[in-house]
Amino acid sequence: MSLSERTPEVLVAGGGNAALCAAIAARRAGRRVLVVEAAPKFYRGGNTRHTRNMRCAHDSATGTLTGPYPEEEFFDDLLRVTSGNTDEALARHMIRESKSMLDWIQEQGVRFQPSLGGTLSLGRTNSFFLGGGRSxxxxxxxxxxxLGVEVVYDAEIVALDIADGTFRAATVRHDGQEHRIAAPAFVAACGGFQADLDWLKEGWGERAGNFLIRGTPYNRGTVTRMLIAAGMQQIGDPTQCHAVAIDARAPQYDGGIITRLDCVVFGIVLNKECRRFYDEGEDIWPKRYAIWGRLVADQTDQTAYIVFDAPNLTRFMPSLFPPVMADTLRELAGKLDLDPEAFEATITEFNRHVVGGRPFTHAEPDGNRTEGLQIEKTNWAQRIETAPFYAYPVKPGITFTYLGVRVDEQARILCADGTPSSNMFAAGEIMAGNVLGQGYAAGIGMTIGSVFGRLAGQGAAQHGT
Incomplete structure (x- = not known):
């Protein structure tokens, strides 16, 4: 049967966590479901391939979670990382729905394991996937x-037929031909636009040319553009995104989780002028790691360097690439092509102002700080004095963008006049900006995808006749 001959009752665009949750929910409701994934099979799944965990509210400890994570604490964490830039009603709805997600996702075959160690400190709040995101x-x-869900790979949606907020059909390019696929309901779950560097430059300017994309080159936001052009409500700032500091030696695309660096709290971060530019100890790492991509993006050549010494080498999960190592600070600066005098002077000045003496623990703010610097390090401050010395060069690693379409609590896409579409739904990164106006907390992207994916699939199933 050719693609044009398919007669799905629910058409799902995308192939990651949000899309699959939607497809499964709709299929379990008895609908014929077709998933069209723009990527080839090996690269299916977008950013889900590179994730490790998801954040869900829960009332008690489990076999893999060390304690409860109440809804109100989850909401407070979200408010803190977004600085209140969130749709509070929708965020609270997502958090409530997340409580049942841990059981539901396991019913779909997903398994969890105890939290990873190091700086993640997520054993109580986040559930880690056994085998990681690809598993x-x-x-x-x-x-x-x-269940009978049909999946077609290398199938890119190139046009949408939408009239008065109602989906009629999608044009899908597959095997060199274009196919029109009509369906009673449509779910957009095909990610952000982070792989479209030209679109990133519209918000970020030419510096976006130095950004690295942590996921595949297939998340280009084509469906997002089509939906907005068809009169669907846009939400989000084009410069807001999940951006972390990743190893500068990572490939342009698809470096994934193994190029992320979690060692900022153990040292200091310098720019090309050998100056610190932010407090490395502001809060525990899971609540601050996603600010560092944006911070590095503001530096010369969008490059910075995480510097630490020998005692800290084994305290975090390393990058795929080994750190740059040297026996002296001046030698390390030379290997990084930095000014040795300025490099050594900054670290010496930092060391001089460290006020320590408290027990060191990365699991919570420990109060070991500096005093008298223009930019203080408020926790985990340690002198960088024990050879050998190490550094990682880092650049902004863009995970996903927040600009997308507005939805309601049923994951229905809202039209320009604020009314919900009669048969179009969205889940995952394409609507993440509803919850994430800015900032990020570890694992919340998977929460958004799973919760709104299930809601979208359930809603689409009601129209799939």
Whole structure:
């Protein structure tokens, strides 16, 4: 049967966590579901392939979670990282729905394991996927396919037929041909636009040319553009995104989780002028790691350097690439092509102002700080004095963008006049800006995808006749 001959009742655009949750929910409601994934099979799943965990509210400890994570604490964490830039009603709805997600996602074949160690400190709040994101994704695909969900790869949506807020059909390019696929309901779950560097430059300017994209080159936001052009409400700032500091030696695309660096709290971060530019100890790492991509983006050549010494080498999960190492600070600066005198002077000045003496623990703010610097380090301050010395060069690593379409509590896409579409839904990164106006907390992207994916699939199933 050719693609044009398919007659789905629910058409799902995308192939990651949000799309699969939607497809499974709709199929379990008895609908014929077709998933069209723009990527080839090997690269299916977008950023889900590179994730490790998800953040859900829960009332008590489990076999893999060390304690409760109440809804109100989750909401407070979200408010803190977004500085209140969130749709509070929608965020609270998502958090409530997340409480049942841990059981539901396991019913779809996903398994969890105890939290990873190091600076993550997430054993109570976040559930880690056994085998990582790719294993989680494969479990969802196995369940979807066993239920009868059809999946077509290398299938890019190139046009949408929308009239008065109602989806009629999508034009899909596959095997060199274009196919019109009509369906009673449509779910957009095909990610952000981070792989479209030209679009990133519209918000960030030419410096976006130095950004690295942590996921695949297939998240270009084509469906997002089409929906907005068709009169769907836009939400989000084009410069807001999930951006972390990743190893500058990572590839342009698809470096994933193994190029992320979690060692900022153990040292200091310098720019090319050998100056510190932010407090490395502001809060525990899971609540601050996603600000560092934006901070580095504001530096010369969008480059910075995490510097630490020998005692800290084994305290975090390293990058795929080894750190740059030297026996002296001046030698290390030379290997980084930095001014040795300025490099050594900054570190010497930092060391002089460290006020320590408290027990060191990365699991919570420990009060070991500096006093008298223009930019203080408020926790985890340690002198960088024990050879050998190490550094990682870093650049902004863009995970996903926040500009997308506005939705309601049923994951229905809102039209320009604020009324919900009669049969279009969105889930995942394409609507993340509803919850994430700015900032990020570890694992919340998977929460957004899973919760709104399930809601979108359930809602689409009601229209899939």
């Amino acid at each position: 989680m994704l494969n479990a969802l695909y196995r369940t979807a396919e066993a």
